[in-house]
Amino acid sequence: MNSLEFSLLxxxxxxxxxxxxxxxxLGGGIVIVPLLALWLxxxxxxxxxxxxxxxxxxxxxxxxxxxxxxxxxxxIGMFLEIATTVGAMVxxxxxxxxxxxxxxxxxxxxxxxxxxxxxxxxPERPETAAPDPVATFLKMxxxxxxxxxxxxxxxxxxxxxxxxxxVAGTLSGLLGIGSGAVKVLAMDQIMRIPFxxxxxxxxxxxxxxxxxxxxxxxxxxxIDPALAMPVMLGVLAGSTAGARILARAETRILxxxxxxxxxxxxxxxxxxxxxxxx
Amino acid sequence: MREWSDDRVxxxxxxxxxxxxxxxxxxxxxxxALYFASCGSTIPDYSVFRGEPPExxxxxxxxxxxxxLNPLGLIQFGLLLLIATPVARVAFSVVAFALQRDRTYVVVxxxxxxxxxxxxxxxxxxxxxxxxxxxxxxxxxDAPSPSFHR
Numbered sequence: 001m002n003s004l005e006f007s008l009l010x011x012x013x014x015x016x017x018x019x020x021x022x023x024x025x026l027g028g029g030i031v032i033v034p035l036l037a038l039w040l041x042x043x044x045x046x047x048x049x050x051x052x053x054x055x056x057x058x059x060x061x062x063x064x065x066x067x068x069x070x071x072x073x074x075x076i077g078m079f080l081e082i083a084t085t086v087g088a089m090v091x092x093x094x095x096x097x098x099x100x101x102x103x104x105x106x107x108x109x110x111x112x113x114x115x116x117x118x119x120x121x122x123p124e125r126p127e128t129a130a131p132d133p134v135a136t137f138l139k140m141x142x143x144x145x146x147x148x149x150x151x152x153x154x155x156x157x158x159x160x161x162x163x164x165x166x167v168a169g170t171l172s173g174l175l176g177i178g179s180g181a182v183k184v185l186a187m188d189q190i191m192r193i194p195f196x197x198x199x200x201x202x203x204x205x206x207x208x209x210x211x212x213x214x215x216x217x218x219x220x221x222x223i224d225p226a227l228a229m230p231v232m233l234g235v236l237a238g239s240t241a242g243a244r245i246l247a248r249a250e251t252r253i254l255x256x257x258x259x260x261x262x263x264x265x266x267x268x269x270x271x272x273x274x275x276x277x278x
Numbered sequence: 279m280r281e282w283s284d285d286r287v288x289x290x291x292x293x294x295x296x297x298x299x300x301x302x303x304x305x306x307x308x309x310x311a312l313y314f315a316s317c318g319s320t321i322p323d324y325s326v327f328r329g330e331p332p333e334x335x336x337x338x339x340x341x342x343x344x345x346x347l348n349p350l351g352l353i354q355f356g357l358l359l360l361i362a363t364p365v366a367r368v369a370f371s372v373v374a375f376a377l378q379r380d381r382t383y384v385v386v387x388x389x390x391x392x393x394x395x396x397x398x399x400x401x402x403x404x405x406x407x408x409x410x411x412x413x414x415x416x417x418x419x420d421a422p423s424p425s426f427h428r
Contacts, residue, residue, distance in 0.1 A: 004318035007310075036324075043327040056360050057299055060367075064296035067288045074287070078371060078386050085393040092397070138382065207295070207364030208394060214361045215398035219336065221329030225353035226322065229310045232357075236303060 007230040010040065014234020018058065021235075022242030024255040025199070026118050026262065027180050028235050029055040033107060034265040037278060042227065044100045044278055048176035049222035050231040052214050055178045057232050058239045059206035065243065066200040069145070076140050076155065076193065077201045080165045080186075084209040087169020092213035095174050096220060104273030107175050111266030114181035115259045134158040144197050153194050161191035173213035178206040282377040290374070291367055298363030302356045309344075309352030316349060337398075365394050 001009070013035050014028070021028025029051055036047035066072050095103065135141055135155040143152040164186035168179040180202060187198035217223050272278040333339035334354050343351020368391050375383040 001321070002319045003322045004314050006322045007314070040324075042324040045327050046324050053357050053360060056364065057303065060295045060360075060363050061299045064292045064299070067292040067295070070285075070288065072288070074284070074291075074371070075383060078368075078383060078390060081368075081390045082386065082393070085390055085397075089393060089397055139380075208368055208390065211361045211364045212394045212397040215394075218358075218361070221331075221335050223334075223354075223357065224324065224330060225309070225334065225350045225357065226313060226317070227324055228357055229306050229313070229353045232306060232360075233303060233310070236299070 003226065006040075007226070010036070010227070011230035011234035014054070014231050015238035015241075018235035018238025018240075019242040020238075020254065020258050022058075022062070022239040023245070023251055024118075024258045025251075026114065026255070026258055027055075027178050028058065028239055030111065030114060030177050030180075031262065031265060032231060032235065033176060034111070034269055036227075036231070037104070038265065038268055038272065044103055045095070045222045046224050046227055048095065048103075049217045049224065050228040051176035052210050052217055053223060053228045054232045054235045055176070056207050056210045056214065057236045059178060059203050059210070061236065061240060062243065063200075063204040063207065066203060069200075071144050071196050071200040072204045073140065073142050073193070073197055073201050074204075075138060075142075076187075076191075076197075077204045079138055079140070079158075080162060080201075081205050081208055083162045083165035084169035084172065084205055085212040087166040087171075088173035088209045088213040089216065091170040091173020091175075092216035093173075094170070095217075095222075098174070100278055101273045101276055103174065104269045104278040106171075107177075108266040108268070108270030108273065110171060110175060110177070110179075110181070111262050111269065115262040115266065117181040117184060119255070119259055130154075132156045132158060142197075144194060151194070153197065154192075156192045157190050161186045164190060169209050169212075172206070172209050173216075176210075176213075176217075178202075178210070180206075282374055287371075287374045287378075291370065294367055294370060295363060298359065298366065302360035302363065305356030305359055306353050307356075309349050309354075309356055312347070312352060313349035361398070365391075365398070368394060 014032070017031045017035065018028035021031070032051040032054060033044065033047045036042040036050065037044045063072065131154060135158050138158065140155040140158070141153065143150040164182065168182035168186060171177065171182060172179045183202040184198060187193045187202060188195060333343050334350060337358065340351060340354045340358055344355035368387060372384060372387045372391060375387055
């Protein structure tokens, strides 16, 4: 297989991952590393570098659209980015200290958790939260557009959410992923931010979080241009297409299928890490 | 002058992110086309981690390679533009919060900017670019050490 054929294969895989990832809301970035490492025999460090670049592209592209719709809460995003960027730096430094096998095992566990998290039922909660002093000081309470007009919301448990965001950032820097599942846990379940606001704000934060660790990866020589190019272009094309047809697609079955793929990849990574194949 | 409302800030940020990604993807695509023209038939090998050559790790080296139209340098420059896109968004947010006279968030945003710039400024801190190095061309398994043709 020469460079052109290899790149086409990687690019097609990226298109599929980006398409399914944006249709199902699970994110395409999370399957890039396992696909490259398990199926194409790419060293996991190159795979993580390429994935990190890719999620900057897809999250910035998606955030550009979300921001104009008015769901994204800039203040929540900016404040939590302190935690995610510091975490991302810690994760990037850890990536050089931890063996590829250990990274594979951690990655597998995060994949299993993501598949579980994204398939939990999401109850609508009434807007009865009491004002939280920290959230009030940080002007986090806001509103978002609905069909019946702006719906206001309050934010709770800021310190706990902030701490968990540090963990999300560390995983992002260590594994080259957006850590959507951990961010949803922090924002949706702990800080009690409405689902639409928490997912769009989480997407908004991924780019800058990944940029923090990407600098470290670049200086270490983990980012290979010839590998990152087809991955980034493929996933970007796939996720843009996915976002276009999202509104009229029935995604329940797709979501189950994609979750099963993620479960299988997670189990394979853990196995490969434990047996020393990675 | 128009007031810097949250809506207007959101519009500018959305536009900045969109064009940053389009510009970066275009640069990567152009570099990719040149790469396939010159290296399309080489055999890639990513199974052994060697690390990138020093020219492709530091901003100055990447810019130099891109200016000399080295395909890998052009791709890496596009990736650098991509990394710069969210950083530019944070830098703009500092200005926007300052115009809104929101001191708390000027401080918050400056903290984020400082962390991200610290990550990027590590470039070159542990690598020295030897001046006599030739530009890397094609990454392939039969290349002489470390990972590219001279």
